[in-house]
Amino acid sequence: MILTDEEYMAIAFEEAQKAAEIGEVPIGAIIVYEGEVIARAHNLREATRNAVMHAELMAIQEACTIQNRWRLEDTTLYVTLEPCPMCAGAILQSRIPRVVYGARDHKAGSVHSLYNLLSDNRLNHECDITEGILQQQCSQLLSDFFKALRNRKKEEKRLRKLKDSQEE
Amino acid sequence: MILTDEEYMAIAFEEAQKAAEIGEVPIGAIIVYEGEVIARAHNLREATRNAVMHAELMAIQEACTIQNRWRLEDTTLYVTLEPCPMCAGAILQSRIPRVVYGARDHKAGSVHSLYNLLSDNRLNHECDITEGILQQQCSQLLSDFFKALRNRKKEEKRLRKLKDSQEE
Numbered sequence: 547m548i549l550t551d552e553e554y555m556a557i558a559f560e561e562a563q564k565a566a567e568i569g570e571v572p573i574g575a576i577i578v579y580e581g582e583v584i585a586r587a588h589n590l591r592e593a594t595r596n597a598v599m600h601a602e603l604m605a606i607q608e609a610c611t612i613q614n615r616w617r618l619e620d621t622t623l624y625v626t627l628e629p630c631p632m633c634a635g636a637i638l639q640s641r642i643p644r645v646v647y648g649a650r651d652h653k654a655g656s657v658h659s660l661y662n663l664l665s666d667n668r669l670n671h672e673c674d675i676t677e678g679i680l681q682q683q684c685s686q687l688l689s690d691f692f693k694a695l696r697n698r699k700k701e702e703k704r705l706r707k708l709k710d711s712q713e714e
Numbered sequence: 715m716i717l718t719d720e721e722y723m724a725i726a727f728e729e730a731q732k733a734a735e736i737g738e739v740p741i742g743a744i745i746v747y748e749g750e751v752i753a754r755a756h757n758l759r760e761a762t763r764n765a766v767m768h769a770e771l772m773a774i775q776e777a778c779t780i781q782n783r784w785r786l787e788d789t790t791l792y793v794t795l796e797p798c799p800m801c802a803g804a805i806l807q808s809r810i811p812r813v814v815y816g817a818r819d820h821k822a823g824s825v826h827s828l829y830n831l832l833s834d835n836r837l838n839h840e841c842d843i844t845e846g847i848l849q850q851q852c853s854q855l856l857s858d859f860f861k862a863l864r865n866r867k868k869e870e871k872r873l874r875k876l877k878d879s880q881e882e
Contacts, residue, residue: 591784592784594778594784595778595782595783595784596775596778596779596784597774597778597784597785597786597804597807597808597809598771598774598775598778598804598807598808599784600807603766606765606766607764607766610762610763610764610765610766611764614763615763616759616760616762616763616764616765617765618765630803630806630807631799631800631802631803631806631824631831631837632799632800632801632802632803632804632806632807633800633803634799634800634803635798635799635800635801635802635803635824636765636766636800638798638799638800639765639766639768639798639800640765640766641765653836653837653838654837654838656799656803660834660836660837661829663799666828668821668828669799669821669822669828670821670822
């Protein structure tokens, strides 16, 4: 059964929510082949203590394993946030023909924001790109996460100060 | 014991030779911490059928595992060829402070050739970069590899034609 871009993105969004639940920056990705979700992953950098454990990079590796090939032809990658240079590069390496993402990443996005890595005709692969699917929802999840993180840090600071003043 | 850049690059070069021996594009990388080689890897894309199994990306993951952290502070990465967008991105993600490479990659190099990903002050990390260490040797290994590959393909084509003409 073939779903709509919004429906596939909703599955990537579920992955992002799983990341948020364990304190990881909430980004999720899936890879679809012939209508079927063949790989799904969420950011696990903190849990694994591994710098490259971004959602897209893990989903790509899972799809390569499942398809037993490094060229992920005829697949679509859905990701909640615009890919960073590493993940855009991994998309090029795996020759994924179509990429759909939710929100733009103005700090490191390498599909439209800082670079156009997926549409550079000097490189040996270019992608069809669709952006803005469930944009609001994907973006909100990230801003809520960072807001909660800031509040937690403020509260920790306040408690530390309180403790210090009591010890004086 | 602290070695020179040339000596460390010679170890990365040994890794590249291992790749050539098994028919992989000959690129090798190592990561050094306090003078010691803590990770070494060579390109394994074909053997693993995994698009992201580049030397640098594997060495970074190995170093993260060994150091049990995703920030590879105080390390140097040596690689025989200028990193591609994915590997340059992985270097940024892991906050490696210094990168030394052998030959430029005019087709996909993202440190100097096509992009300057490791010295873009809009991103959250920049590296000290040294290029051209054992440049000639690293470059020669790659051109020999591709020359042998072209010759092998030509020979296969010739044998196929011969076989076809005998079957007619």
